Amino acid sequence: MSELLVKPSGNTGKVIDVTPQSAGWRYVGFALHKLTAGQSVSAATGDREVCLVFVSGTGRVTAGGETLGKMGERKSPFDGKPAAVYVPGHSDWSVTAETEVELAVCSAPALSHRAVKVIGPDAMSQEVRGKGTNVRHVTNILPETDGVADSLLVVEVITPGGHTSSYPPHKHDRDALPEESYLEETYYHRLNPHQGFAFQRVYTDDRSLDETLLIEDGVTTLVPRGYHPCAAIHGYDLYYLNVMAGPHRRWKFHNQPEHEWLLGG
Template sequence: MSSDLLVKPSGNEGWTVNITPELAGWTYVGFDLHHLAPGESAHHQTGDREVCLVLISGTARIEAGGKDFGAVGTRMSPFEGKPDSVYVPGDSEWKATAETAVTLAVCSAPSLGGGLPARRISPDDVGQEVRGKGTNVRYVTNILPETAAADSLLVVEVITPGGHTSSYPPHKHDQDNLPHESALEETYYHRLNPPQGFAFQRVYTDDRSLDETLLIEDGVVTLVPRGYHPCATIHGYDLYYLNVMAGPKRTWKFHNAPEHEWLMKA
């Protein structure tokens, strides 16, 4: 049975994913994906939104906000090395021209008129950390954390080894209740290595008014409008995901599911 929370790509070429706040039924987060052959390009105006261009794989020449950043992107797979990205403010335009085969993610959220310049976020600029223990270990790369300049966007990517859980113990961030919890919409763009593998993601609330378990295959996007959202990938298949978050306040404060919080001390 299909789910409104699972967005599958429209193909393997061109503009394959187009998630707007209107289509998602929420307010803040947008996510697009472009697959470009060498020489092909994608270009857009940001308007009243800010954008983070993430080279999932491949190399592209990026022009944004009146600047030419040259060749951006060094890895040929999201499972190899750190990401290379470009931040683009509102009321700007950007263009990406592929030098190799490229998978380009376009993460967007409202621009609040912060007047920030376009900038490259190189592999050397991003921090990495290991979270969890045992089969809950995963590897996190902070592309656009709350400590980095932006109006609304929070962007992070995670690699979860085969047989491990992630976004676990289950946590949520759907209440504007700072300092305890922030309200953030979120997308997960998933990839698997090798690509024929699969994983699972559950999105659910305490009262189970939302409770869906989703089959995750290579290239799909999960929408998380509210609730807890843990993932688990099967043995032999590593799971990559790119998270985009935004809400009324640009901070990530989450609430753990009380019945599973004991795992934090185990």
């Protein structure tokens, strides 16, 4: 199996655990917890900031000593917007599931002292990107314009069956602002219906990295560098939760020149 593909380790508990150490990079961390009703998970953030995203299910949340109450309404990541909570560095959080919960824990370096912030569905902007079979639907959870986080960028995307996404191919692997920013990235994938599949290619201009990955329900893709387009097959919608971070909280990407013509007209 490719080192860029992380499959879930089971059906309950922490089933995905990507750290900077395991990924061989510096910034992004991603974990996924699957909880049954009544189960709890908690952690201290240490020197990292965290964004908790309710991929599905309902739970009660505390963070930074605050009781934040019940969060999460959707039954699946294909049913509307999520609920999320930003937790700064040198703090703590806990979630107790009231239903089955799929909880994403997105993390990156904390650089300053910030406050806990609830990011409810109403606070999240949505947009449609692309045309024709390149249309996809984006929910901005922690965009660079919000001023909430030090390092984290978090977004959800739904790509309809038969459509492409993260396309035309683009990359963000050079610390060369204003032309391009360096951002590590993870993709947590889900499919509807769950038995479907999709494809993702991760590759560089010189093809020193060139892998085509079979995407099944519940896997996570690591994008350390290079272009990283996705394709959802007919009949199966593709969801992914993106986590990005780097030395600057800027998403400035570079399109692959050979395919940039697709943006015209």
